[in-house]
Amino acid sequence: MLPTEERAAASAVARPGRRSRRDWLWGYGLIAPMALGLAVFYLWPIVQTLYLSFTESGMFGGQTWVGLDNFAGLFGDEEMLGALRNTLLYSVLVLIGVPLSIVVAALLNVPGLRGLGVYRTLYFLPVVTMPAAVGLTWRYLYNGDFGLINYLLGQAGIDGPYWVSDPEFAIYAVAVVGIWSSLGYNAVLFLAGLQGIPKHYYEAAAIDGAGRLRQFFRITLPLLTPTTFFVVVITLINALQVFDLVYLMIDTKSPALAGSRTIVYFFYEQGFVQNSRGYAAAIAVVLLALILVLTAIQFRLQKRWVHYE
Incomplete structure (x- = not known):
């Protein structure tokens, strides 16, 4: 007891x-x-x-159950398949900004750099700027007749294209803006990761004779992999949902729209222009499934390339 x-x-x-x-x-x-x-x-x-997503909306409201008809129609819809290709291409292009962000963060992390606060503010400004202002400003810069980019190219003897009106260049022009917009935010994340790396690693490497470049590839990049993984996941999710840049930079009557229409833009057209809410809901479900699958794949690969201390 x-x-x-x-x-x-x-x-x-x-x-x-x-x-x-x-x-x-x-x-x-x-x-x-x-x-x-x-x-x-x-x-x-x-x-x-x-x-x-399993219904069809009537002209005066109400829904009719149609089962999987909306999804069957999506995978046979050329516009949907084109939007999917454009979205995946845009996402791959925007991921190019991740290594650029690492380089910017490394430059901003140089000890004793004069004007460091000013540089950080300038790089972060696009993050706090309204997307409408960003899209309209870049649309003016890309203008084929009187835009600043083509003016500068003309000074160098280069005849610039109609960036946001040409189907061959539109998606790449939008991707450049996407990279520029996310560069500052990603650089701040990488800067926080860099400042969390213990200094004695670099001191020991310097004693062993390793230069700055060797230290960057042997110490900085491996210890930044958790931050890199997070940035890649967030960047990819945001890229798959791009809408505002396409909506603001591409004219709805331009032939370039076919080459730059994304899944979310196609969802907007079907749901708010065509008033086909069931079809638009099916598009949203497909986008959600795509994001979940790609994110799950990244988490699956996480153990192979993310090294924790």
Whole structure:
């Protein structure tokens, strides 16, 4: 038999007391607003979208259950397949900005660099600038007749193309803006990762005779892989959802739209222009599935190329 005090202590551990239950209630009460917001603004819209993807909207409202017809139509829709190709191409192009961000972060991390705060602010400005301002400004810069880019090319004797009106160049022009827009944010993340690397690694490498370039490839890049993994995942997810740049930079009547239409832009056309809400919901579900699959693949590959300390 256990002594009375030991039995009381064991009972208190096995059965939460009044104070413990009160703590649980406080905890649930504190997370309730966030959980309610997630349920209302995220989970419920997802459920609604899934339901709508199996229906067809009438001209005067209401839905008719059509099963998998919307999805069958999507995979036979040339515009949808073209939008998928454009989105994947844009995503691959934007990922080029990740190594550029590493280089920028490494340059901003140089000890004793004068004007470091100014450089960081300049690189981060595109992140806090409204997307509408970014898209319209770059549309002016890309203008084939009086844009600044073609003016500078003309000064060098080069006849610049119509960047956002030519189907061959439109998606690449938009991708350049996407890289420029995300460069500052990614560089700040990499800068935080660089500053978290212990200095004694570099001191030991310098004693062994390793130069700055060798230190960068042998120390910096391997220890930055967790940050790189995070940046790649976030960049890819954002790239798959690109809409505002295409909407603001490409004219709806331009032939370049066919070569730069993305999945989200196609969703906008079907849902808000054509008022085909069931078909648009199916597009959203396909996009969600694509993001989940690509993210799962990246997490699957995480153990092979991400090295933690």
